[in-house]
Amino acid sequence: MQNKKAVTAALIVSGALTVVICAVMNFCLIPQIEASTQGIRCFDMNATGYTFEQAQKFLSLLSEEGRDVYLHSQLPLDFVYPAAYGVFFVLLIASLCGRFSVVCFFPVLLAVCDYCENICTIRMLRAESLSASLASFASFMTVCKSALMYVTFAVIILLIILKIRKKGKTRISGS
Secondary structure, eight states, X not given: OOOHHHHHHHHHHXXXXXXXXXXXXXXXXXHHHHTTTTTOOOXXXXXXXXXXXHHHHHHHHOOHHHHHHIIIIIHHHHHHHHHHHHHHHHHHHHHHHTSOOGGGHHHHHHHHHHHHHHHHXXXXXXXXXXXXXXXXXXXXXXXXXXXXXXXXXXXXXXXXXXXXXXXXXHHHHHO
């Protein structure tokens, strides 16, 4: 990578932004939303997806205050979040690879799925009556996002292991 200082700065800024947004959403906003739903998780917190009936139940239990927090605090932050973690993961993977690689595509696709999920969530929260097709597609996007998050983490962990092994072999052969 040509400009290591710029990449390092972008990694630090995007990483810090990712952590701050994640903390605010998970420790402040999501608990406020879920407080009125008898423990039913927010749509995007269901890694394995949800059924039409579960979505209907969540929406029927969600208080007006919870809906307001979801629409006007959680989701606006959740539109910044994919950009922040997307940049962070792409730069981290590229740094670990020493260049931009095809595996940088995973966090980009992850962010796209997250945006699709967020748009579906807005539509579900604003709908007069929930359609099964919207709930099904939103759930599918949630599952895709979750799977791609695991793939992205696995790629990063694998690249870190490979980098450590390479440094270990360099030390052994250099001794």
